[in-house]
Amino acid sequence: MDRTMRITDLSISDLESRQAVLQGEYDEVKAAKLSLDLTRGKPATAQLDLSNELDGILEGFFLLQDGTDVRNYGGILGIPEARELGATILGIDSESVMVGGNSSLTMMYNYVSHMLTRWQEEDGTIKFICPVPGYDRHFTICEQLGIEMITVGFTDDGPDMDAIDSLMASDPMIKGIWCVPRYSNPTGHSYSDEVVKRFAKLGKSAGNHFRIIWDNAYAVHHLADTPDRLTNLLAACEKEDTSDSVVMFASTSKVTFAGSGISFVGTSAQNLSDFEAFLSTQLIGFDKVNQLRHVRFLKDADAIKAHMEKHKDIVQPKFAMVEQKLDSALAGKGVASWTKPKGGYFVSLDTTYGVADEVVELAADAGVKLTPAGATFPYGQDPDNSNIRIAPTYPPIAELDKAMDVFVLCLELATVTHLITA
Numbered sequence: 001m002d003r004t005m006r007i008t009d010l011s012i013s014d015l016e017s018r019q020a021v022l023q024g025e026y027d028e029v030k031a032a033k034l035s036l037d038l039t040r041g042k043p044a045t046a047q048l049d050l051s052n053e054l055d056g057i058l059e060g061f062f063l064l065q066d067g068t069d070v071r072n073y074g075g076i077l078g079i080p081e082a083r084e085l086g087a088t089i090l091g092i093d094s095e096s097v098m099v100g101g102n103s104s105l106t107m108m109y110n111y112v113s114h115m116l117t118r119w120q121e122e123d124g125t126i127k128f129i130c131p132v133p134g135y136d137r138h139f140t141i142c143e144q145l146g147i148e149m150i151t152v153g154f155t156d157d158g159p160d161m162d163a164i165d166s167l168m169a170s171d172p173m174i175k176g177i178w179c180v181p182r183y184s185n186p187t188g189h190s191y192s193d194e195v196v197k198r199f200a201k202l203g204k205s206a207g208n209h210f211r212i213i214w215d216n217a218y219a220v221h222h223l224a225d226t227p228d229r230l231t232n233l234l235a236a237c238e239k240e241d242t243s244d245s246v247v248m249f250a251s252t253s254k255v256t257f258a259g260s261g262i263s264f265v266g267t268s269a270q271n272l273s274d275f276e277a278f279l280s281t282q283l284i285g286f287d288k289v290n291q292l293r294h295v296r297f298l299k300d301a302d303a304i305k306a307h308m309e310k311h312k313d314i315v316q317p318k319f320a321m322v323e324q325k326l327d328s329a330l331a332g333k334g335v336a337s338w339t340k341p342k343g344g345y346f347v348s349l350d351t352t353y354g355v356a357d358e359v360v361e362l363a364a365d366a367g368v369k370l371t372p373a374g375a376t377f378p379y380g381q382d383p384d385n386s387n388i389r390i391a392p393t394y395p396p397i398a399e400l401d402k403a404m405d406v407f408v409l410c411l412e413l414a415t416v417t418h419l420i421t422a
């Protein structure tokens with residue numbers, strides 16, 4: 001039997017002999033009692049080490065040029081130098097930027113919470129559009145705040161804009177949409193110029209106070225020599241007179257220290273001042289000492305680019321390994337399709353026969369932890385039981401090698417078993 005044949009071309013007896021081989025391999029792997037992890041997209045220790053210079057970089061100098069002492073209270077919008085840094089990353093003016101603490105997710109949660117009271121002035125259930133597969137923590141924010149989620153799929157260019165337009169035209173209670181516009185989590189999509197232009201127009205057809213949550217978490221996280229381009233949404237919105245409809249987010253979590261970076265919010269002057277007022281009931285200012293450290297360390301666009309090249313040198317071989325393992329074990333078999341991202345932190349794989357949960361379970365029993373099946377969909381429910389997110393960055397390459405072998409084995413075993421019993 002040809003091991004690379006399309007699985008659907010195999011007879012039941014061929015499938016059964018293949019299953020016996022795979023089961024034998026699986027039993028051996030299980031006996032090895034591995035403990036490997038392909039779950040969360042965290043930077044590897046070697047990536048964190050790239051920013052160790054942050055420690056002690058201030059050498060006791062805490063004063064800004066304007067005399068501000070960063071150790072003291074105040075300045076919710078952030079220090080001017082850090083707002084400038086955020087402006088560089090988000091590609092907008094520094095007056096449109098607020099600098100927050102270590103988590104952009106916290107800023108997103110706060111932003112959505114702060115809009116709730118306005119949205120609640122209208123009668124009806126508040127809804128968000130969620131392009132899927134997407135980032136689980138976006139969906140958890142909606143779930144926790146009682147916001148109903150409506151899913152739309154992707155085209156090659158980004159979210160399905162025709163579907164979005166028609167949903168928006170029929171429902172003024174759609175108050176937001178989650179977007180990861182560059183190297184999307186987990187699909188790796190970067191939105192095309194045309195898609196961004198269509199996003200800029202959404203504010204015109206939307207009901208009151210509609211917000212595009214533009215989570216540019218992977219703005220500078222390129223894996224290829226020619227990065228995906230991304231049109232600036234805020235500039236496009238300015239042309240359409242819809243600037244209030246966009247709120248951009250980013251952070252240095254995967255640039256410097258994931259647990260101790262700084263975050264950025266970019267939006268219109270009105271939105272920024274409303275959000276500042278909202279936040280001022282919970283804090284007097286974010287960590288300005290850390291903002292200053294980041295300014296000293298990341299400096300400007302060229303320095304950020306050079307720093308991200310070092311990340312690429314660590315991360316890219318891991319993505320190459322994932323691709324090579326998937327290609328060599330699965331290409332042409334018809335068991336799955338997967339993405340080949342040019343940046344970001346994930347590879348997204350769709351099983352052909354809806355066996356994602358079986359694959360995750362088999363892998364777990366063999367000592368390889370995968371993100372739970374369904375996690376990339378609202379309420380944890382993937383209607384096709386097909387999507388699996390692979391996060392290659394954290395494990396050392398030798399572990400990734402082993403984990404991917406187990407993964408492809410489990411994927412084929414689950415598929416063959418499914419076809420025999422279907």
Ligand SMILES: Cc1ncc(COP(=O)(O)O)c(C=O)c1O
Binds near residue numbers: 135180215250
């Ligand atoms: C799309 C996306 N947004 C936000 C985050 C979290 O960002 P932060 O560490 O700034 O909270 C992640 C982390 O995986 C992510 O993938």
